[in-house]
Amino acid sequence: SAVISQKPSRDICQRGTSLTIQCQVDSQVTMMFWYRQQPGQSLTLIATANQGSEATYESGFVIDKFPISRPNLTFSTLTVSNMSPEDSSIYLCSVKVWTDSPLHFGNGTRLTVT
């Protein structure tokens, strides 16, 4: 399976600021996704990152708050904008090598907003 690297692994940010999280995969993958995992909770899909076009967002998530880029088949970024303490979560990049492949996750970015 693909090796997924996320940066930063953790950060503490002030409210009102923005943080961009990077996801790098060691091989080309068909699909890339961003998930959020709130403390002690399950995983919620934020959006599907589409190469060269706008991401597809799930209900409750909007582009202005979570802009996503995917310039190629190995890299994506998620920005958490105008952060508030409620945005404190683990943000996880995940990929499918092919459409029917299993979903694999990176180790996540642990974000704390103060």
Next chain:
Amino acid sequence: GENVEQHPSTLSVQEGDSAVIKCTYSDSASNYFPWYKQELGKGPQLIIDIRSNVGEKKDQRIAVTLNKTAKHFSLHITETQPEDSAVYFCAETGANNLFFGTGTRLTVIP
């Protein structure tokens, strides 16, 4: 479907005993059922999965069973070891996205 129930939320077993975690789903179109293990400070790791055309799948000490009629699937871990301690998530999908259960925190007591 978006409704995946997972039980129990916490589970403690003695080392060497078996652990069973159960999930139920509501979407009859669901056809893929993976299980993930998440250790502290790490992302979820796929440990086993099953597709709807199979009733059971085994991989060493781990097995998954699927009952499509009753819409439930279970993870079985035999001969548990302390390194099995983690949070386990079930998931299901039909055509598109994976929907995750609420997680089970498994503690294996040495």
